[in-house]
Amino acid sequence: MKSFRCRVCGNALWFENSVCVSCHTPLGFSRDEVEIVPVDANGRYIDAEGRAWHVCRNLNLSGCTWLAPVEGGQCSACDLTRVRPNDADAKGLSQYPVAERAKRWLLVELDRLGFPVVGKAEDPERGLCFDLLSSVAEDVTIGHADGVITIDLAESDDAYRVRVQEQLGEAYRTMLGHFRHESGHYFEWILVEGTDRRSEARALFGDETADYQAEIDRHYSEGPPADWPERYISTYATMHPYEDFAETWAHYLHITDTVETAAANGLSRVDSSASVPFRTLVTDVWMPLASALNMVNRSMGKDDLYPFLLPDPVLDKLDFVASLRDGESGNGSAGADQRSR
Numbered sequence: 001m002k003s004f005r006c007r008v009c010g011n012a013l014w015f016e017n018s019v020c021v022s023c024h025t026p027l028g029f030s031r032d033e034v035e036i037v038p039v040d041a042n043g044r045y046i047d048a049e050g051r052a053w054h055v056c057r058n059l060n061l062s063g064c065t066w067l068a069p070v071e072g073g074q075c076s077a078c079d080l081t082r083v084r085p086n087d088a089d090a091k092g093l094s095q096y097p098v099a100e101r102a103k104r105w106l107l108v109e110l111d112r113l114g115f116p117v118v119g120k121a122e123d124p125e126r127g128l129c130f131d132l133l134s135s136v137a138e139d140v141t142i143g144h145a146d147g148v149i150t151i152d153l154a155e156s157d158d159a160y161r162v163r164v165q166e167q168l169g170e171a172y173r174t175m176l177g178h179f180r181h182e183s184g185h186y187f188e189w190i191l192v193e194g195t196d197r198r199s200e201a202r203a204l205f206g207d208e209t210a211d212y213q214a215e216i217d218r219h220y221s222e223g224p225p226a227d228w229p230e231r232y233i234s235t236y237a238t239m240h241p242y243e244d245f246a247e248t249w250a251h252y253l254h255i256t257d258t259v260e261t262a263a264a265n266g267l268s269r270v271d272s273s274a275s276v277p278f279r280t281l282v283t284d285v286w287m288p289l290a291s292a293l294n295m296v297n298r299s300m301g302k303d304d305l306y307p308f309l310l311p312d313p314v315l316d317k318l319d320f321v322a323s324l325r326d327g328e329s330g331n332g333s334a335g336a337d338q339r340s341r
Contacts, residue, residue, distance in 0.1 A: 001108070001257060003264040004036045015108075016101060018055075018065045028055050028067040029104075031076060031111070037067075044071070061093075062100040077104050080119050083131040085153065092134025098156035099132045102176040106183060109257050113325055115187060120147065128186055142178055144185035151178055169235065171307040177250060184249030185242065191324045192245075204317050205248075206241035215240040231313045248317040251308070252278075255286050255318075258306075262289055278322035279315050 004013040011022035013036050018027055020038075028039045030053065039045045043055035045067055053067035056075040062084075066075035081100070085092030110117050120127040131150045133140045140152035154160050155175050165173040192201050202208065219239040228238050237247035259281065262268040270276075270285045287310065294304040310318070 001105070001261045001264065002034070006036075006038070008038055015105070016063065016065060018059060018063075026055075027065065028053065029065045030067050031108075034108070034111070036065075039067075058100075061096075063097040064100060064104070066104065076119075077107055079121065080107075080117075080129055081132055082120065082129040082148070083133060085132075085134040089134050089136060091136050092153055095134070095153035095156040096132060098175055099151050099153055099179075102174075102179050103130060103132075105176055106179045106253075109253055110183070112260075113256065115325070116190070126190060142182065144182045144189075147186060147189070149179070149182040149186060151175075151182070171234065177254075180250035180253045181246045183253075184246035187249065187324070188242070188245050197324070201245065201320065202241070204313075204320055205244045208241040210240060212240055212242065229309060230311055233308060233310070233314045233317075244317070245321075248314070249321050252318055252321045254306070255282060259286055259289065277319070279319050282310060282315060282318060 006020040008025045009023040025038045030037050037045050045053045054071045056064040056066050056068045058064040058078050068075045118127045120129040135152050135154045224235040224238040232238050237244040290306040297305045
């Protein structure tokens with residue numbers, strides 16, 4: 001994430017700020033400008049082209065600070081949420097802002113990297129939307145199917161999430177991580193399925209036509225192969241080629257975003273937009289940075305920030321994912337995609 005400053009007083013801002021804590025100017029996030037901008041007393045911002053933008057109607061519901069094109073309307077990020085908790089679900093509503101914040105963070109990164117974010121309203125068949133569901137009354141399975149990403153809002157609760165993480169033996173589990181992982185399923189569907197990149201992906205990740213349910217059953221009954229650290233980024237990636245791709249995609253986003261954030265805050269001289277091969281960025285910039293950040297965490301008695309190893313086969317997979325940034329989406333199959341996590 002880039003660093004932001006108040007246009008009125010120059011004070012440093014967080015991405016989520018709706019008010020400058022220094023000069024108390026009301027703020028909104030302009031997706032077009034990728035900037036936090038001041039709004040007037042009526043929540044309005046006039047851009048350089050004379051267009052009026054307005055504070056999203058969901059500011060007090062989900063903490064959304066993005067600007068909407070219509071007064072009293074909602075922003076482009078909120079437009080992507082198809083289902084949210086109902087107004088009578090107090091617990092679900094209390095968990096909802098955490099998921100929306102992670103979704104907005106994901107969208108900014110996808111925008112910056114140039115990956116297309118098209119909603120279901122524009123493309124009902126292949127567009128993207130999010131079902132952010134409360135599991136208070138029923139179980140929710142996190143997953144992706146035909147452009148619909150489903151998130152269990154219970155994952156916003158730290159105690160619940162850590163408990164699941166320990167049960168599954170995972171090294172990392174966050175709300176943002178879920179959004180990144182599931183977006184990987186979506187973009188594999190859009191950018192790889194039905195294109196000339198499919199055979200290349202199959203050579204790296206494996207045969208995606210393998211029975212998904214059978215592979216799930218095998219994974220949870222037998223566990224990962226003994227040599228998994230030599231070929232995969234996580235044990236979950238060993239479950240199925242689709243999951244390997246999604247895990248790799250998530251780590252591509254982890255790395256690019258963290259390197260950019262480090263550069264914006266003076267911790268690195270190279271950001272993820274530098275014109276170097278992605279493998280070089282990983283080996284020469286990310287690995288030393290991650291090692292240093294791990295040591296900082298340990299100095300505070302915390303777990304490692306990035307508890308992962310990146311062997312050569314994983315670097316090859318990361319290179320493939322990074323190459324999709326400049327690629328073109330194919331026609332792809334619109335068949336049901338029931339991959340889930």
